[in-house]
Amino acid sequence: MARKLPLHGKILYAASSAGWAMTDRIVVTWLLFYYVSAEGGGPFLGSLAFGSVMILGRVVDAVADPLVALWSDNFRGRLGRRMPFLLAGGMLYVAVFIALFHPPAAAPGIINAVYLTVLTGAYYFFFTVYVCPYLALMPELARTPDDRVDLATLRAVFSLLGVAAALVGSGRLIGSLGFSGMVLGMGLSGMLLMYLPALIKEKDYASAEPASLGLVEAITTTLKNQAFRIYLAGNATFWFGFNIVTLGLPFYVTVLLSLDKEATSIFFAATFGVAVLCFPLVNILAKRIGHKAVMLGSLFLFVLVLPCFFFLGRPLFCLSSYSFAMLLLALAGVPLSSLFVLPDAMVASITDLEEGLSGQRREAMYFGTQGLVLKVVLGLSTFVTGVILQIFGSTAATPLGVRLTGVVAAFFVLIGFFIFLRYPEKEVLAPAGSKNASI
Numbered sequence: 475m476a477r478k479l480p481l482h483g484k485i486l487y488a489a490s491s492a493g494w495a496m497t498d499r500i501v502v503t504w505l506l507f508y509y510v511s512a513e514g515g516g517p518f519l520g521s522l523a524f525g526s527v528m529i530l531g532r533v534v535d536a537v538a539d540p541l542v543a544l545w546s547d548n549f550r551g552r553l554g555r556r557m558p559f560l561l562a563g564g565m566l567y568v569a570v571f572i573a574l575f576h577p578p579a580a581a582p583g584i585i586n587a588v589y590l591t592v593l594t595g596a597y598y599f600f601f602t603v604y605v606c607p608y609l610a611l612m613p614e615l616a617r618t619p620d621d622r623v624d625l626a627t628l629r630a631v632f633s634l635l636g637v638a639a640a641l642v643g644s645g646r647l648i649g650s651l652g653f654s655g656m657v658l659g660m661g662l663s664g665m666l667l668m669y670l671p672a673l674i675k676e677k678d679y680a681s682a683e684p685a686s687l688g689l690v691e692a693i694t695t696t697l698k699n700q701a702f703r704i705y706l707a708g709n710a711t712f713w714f715g716f717n718i719v720t721l722g723l724p725f726y727v728t729v730l731l732s733l734d735k736e737a738t739s740i741f742f743a744a745t746f747g748v749a750v751l752c753f754p755l756v757n758i759l760a761k762r763i764g765h766k767a768v769m770l771g772s773l774f775l776f777v778l779v780l781p782c783f784f785f786l787g788r789p790l791f792c793l794s795s796y797s798f799a800m801l802l803l804a805l806a807g808v809p810l811s812s813l814f815v816l817p818d819a820m821v822a823s824i825t826d827l828e829e830g831l832s833g834q835r836r837e838a839m840y841f842g843t844q845g846l847v848l849k850v851v852l853g854l855s856t857f858v859t860g861v862i863l864q865i866f867g868s869t870a871a872t873p874l875g876v877r878l879t880g881v882v883a884a885f886f887v888l889i890g891f892f893i894f895l896r897y898p899e900k901e902v903l904a905p906a907g908s909k910n911a912s913i
Contacts, residue, residue, distance in 0.1 A: 479621070479674075487628075487629075488625060489632050490608060490667055490671050492633065493636060493663070494604065494636070494664060494668055496637065497568065497571050499637045500657065500660055501571065505575070508575060509586075515652075518577045519577075520582055527590045527591050530591055530594065530595065531591075531598050532853065534595040534598050535598035535602060539843070539846040540842045540843060540846055542606045542607070543610070543840075543843070544687075544692050546606060546838040547692070547835075547837070547839055554676030555610075555680075556608070556610055556614070557672065557674075560604055560668070560672065563600050563603035566600045567668075568664060568665040570593055571657070571661050571664075574594070575654065606845065609818065609821075611676070612822050613825050613826070614680035615680060619903055622818075622819040622823060623757055623761055623816075623819045625818075626816065626818040627753050627754075630811075630814040631750065631753060633814070638746075640660065643660070647660070682835035685835065687834065693839070699824065701827060701898050702827075704896050704897050705820055705821070705894075706847055707893050708769075708890045708897065709817055709844070711887070711890035713855070714851050714855040715780070715855070715883035715887040716883065717855040718862075719780060722876060725863070726786050726799065729787075729868065729869060730786040730799075730873060730876060731786065740800075744803045744804045744807065745806050748808060749807040749808075752807065752808055753811055756815045760812075760815070764899055765816050765899060768816060769812060769816055770895065772808075772810075773887055775808060776809045776884070776887045777891060779809070780881070780887065781880055781884045783802065783881075786877070786880075824840065825837045826905035859879065862878055
């Protein structure tokens with residue numbers, strides 16, 4: 475029988491999230507600036523060409539999710555189903571991450587466009603090769619709902635620490651070491667963190683046998699899981715709405731508050747700082763009253779908070795416009811904390827139902843399917859945000875589009891709330907209860 479993962483094992487597993495969250499945030503934050511700006515060392519590519527390359531990269535990213543998931547679920551090796559992917563994927567992912575910031579030509583041209591296209595596809599592919607099996611390992615290492623909440627909480631903490639390290643440390647390192655030095659330092663630090671789970675012997679704690687379904691059958695069987703369909707629909711509509719607000723934050727700061735764009739990081743810090751402080755509360759409540767109740771409470775609080783973004787830039791409740799904005803963004807961190815912690819724990823529990831559907835353990839396909847759907851949703855919500863800003867305005871003279879983003883986001887979150895009302899938590903947790911009783 476597989477052993478229970480000790481605390482130090484949970485920390486080793488969760489710490490990896492800081493590594494890949496940090497490097498990915500570097501790409502999101504700096505790659506565009508590096509390639510198209512003279513201040514970044516370039517320009518190495520035009521902004522339109524860069525945007526086109528990124529779209530192709532995301533296509534590779536989305537397609538890779540179910541393919542890598544199937545590969546990992548069906549993999550048979552002496553180190554287990556997941557660890558070989560982490561060992562191979564971590565090194566290749568970081569190598570491509572570093573190479574992204576070393577274009578072959580010193581000026582914009584077809585060589586750099588081809589180079590970035592190939593490297594971007596490779597970057598997202600190897601990111602999936604590492605992250606999808608990594609997430610699939612979670613329900614195998616933590617087999618009870620409480621352990622899964624603990625592991626998800628630790629992972630959320632390390633993820634935000636990685637993002638913070640990227641946002642705070644990258645600028646300082648660029649100033650002292652240049653872009654190449656920053657990327658090399660962040661890449662090697664990230665790789666070190668990503669290899670910490672290798673200190674866990676997977677087969678000591680995970681006893682699942684490799685699956686045998688083909689791609690089409692694996693995806694269709696996954697979608698036959700009613701609890702997963704409900705969870706996926708509810709989570710997708712939440713992220714559809716929340717992504718609209720995330721994209722709108724720079725506009726809230728510059729258009730509605732009339733502040734410099736650099737101040738955006740202060741409001742990000744307020745939201746995510748409060749979210750981190752609330753992680754212990756989410757952990758305790760999820761164990762006492764259940765995942766569903768905490769998720770519903772968080773979504774409902776979002777529905778109350780997000781429409782208030784309409785009034786940003788105006789003094790309200792005897793507060794200055796700046797203080798009101800800071801308070802509002804900090805309040806958003808309270809429900810956001812649940813959305814950082816609970817989804818992983820919920821998917822981990824939902825995968826237990828798979829044995830009743832196919833008689834196999836196929837955790838990676840659940841995380842891979844979720845990844846595919848969320849990437850499509852985030853793309854669509856980005857398009858919707860652009861339409862709102864285009865039609866209703868995104869400038870200080872015509873700010874209605876910016877103000878409406880919070881209202882539109884709240885509408886989608888509300889849909890997610892009603893979907894989660896149907897989430898069959900008792901059915902989902904029943905297999906874990908049976909396992910506990912047999913131990």
